[in-house]
Amino acid sequence: MANQDKEMKEEGADKVTIIVHSGDLDKIYSALIIANGALAMGMEATFFFTFWGLQRLKKGGLEKGPLSKMNMLGLGRWMVLRRMRAAKVASLEKLLSDFKELDGKIIACEMTMEVMGIRKEDLRVDLIDEYGAVGTYVQEARGSAINLFI
Amino acid sequence: MAEIKVDCRGQNCPVPLVETRKALKKAAPGDVVEVTGDHPASRKEIPMAVKALGLELLEVEGEEGGEWRIRIKR
Numbered sequence: 001m002a003n004q005d006k007e008m009k010e011e012g013a014d015k016v017t018i019i020v021h022s023g024d025l026d027k028i029y030s031a032l033i034i035a036n037g038a039l040a041m042g043m044e045a046t047f048f049f050t051f052w053g054l055q056r057l058k059k060g061g062l063e064k065g066p067l068s069k070m071n072m073l074g075l076g077r078w079m080v081l082r083r084m085r086a087a088k089v090a091s092l093e094k095l096l097s098d099f100k101e102l103d104g105k106i107i108a109c110e111m112t113m114e115v116m117g118i119r120k121e122d123l124r125v126d127l128i129d130e131y132g133a134v135g136t137y138v139q140e141a142r143g144s145a146i147n148l149f150i
Numbered sequence: 151m152a153e154i155k156v157d158c159r160g161q162n163c164p165v166p167l168v169e170t171r172k173a174l175k176k177a178a179p180g181d182v183v184e185v186t187g188d189h190p191a192s193r194k195e196i197p198m199a200v201k202a203l204g205l206e207l208l209e210v211e212g213e214e215g216g217e218w219r220i221r222i223k224r
Contacts, residue, residue: 039168041199087162088161089162089163094165095164102175
């Protein structure tokens with residue numbers, strides 16, 4: 001099984017690396033949809049979660065972000081979520097679980113953890129492959145065909 | 151040689167693409183994965199993914215804008 005996956009992956013050995021800086025609900029959606037699309041099309045995908053983005057990796061935090069525009073104290077957010085459910089858009093939990101199932105990689109920013117007082121036990125450590133700083137990100141990014149900052 | 155069926159009817163972006171990839175990942179070489187859905191963009195994007203993965207597209211059935219069925223050989 002592992003060998004077959006490797007064979008399939010080598011067909012398109014390119015990679016997408018995404019810095020997830022925002023913790024906004026709509027932007028977390030963008031990041032996960034792009035990454036899952038890339039994984040589905042045979043690319044590798046890596047997330048570097050930093051600043052507000054890292055808040056979403058806290059236990060119970062994934063779906064908690066506000067809307068980046070027209071949040072209106074949560075009213076806009078509520079309306080958008082309702083419309084998303086009507087359009088049968090998948091939940092962030094489903095997208096994140098698919099991301100891991102297709103071997104997506106997650107790096108958590110150590111500096112953010114220090115600055116914001118986030119301990120490892122506050123985070124969903126089962127999802128995190130690595131803890132690192134800018135050097136770790138650059139090593140991922142230099143080998144990636146697509147680099148995004150969200 | 152098994153035949154694996156994936157039902158993505160009613161699902162939106164990017165689920166049909168991702169479910170197809172998950173099924174292909176679980177399949178053994180020679181297995182056929184058949185995906186059914188109605189998400190318009192996936193009808194053309196699943197064949198794009200099949201090509202990118204270097205696999206064989208056996209059939210795309212169904213009109214544009216309606217329900218479709220795509221068969222892929224792993």
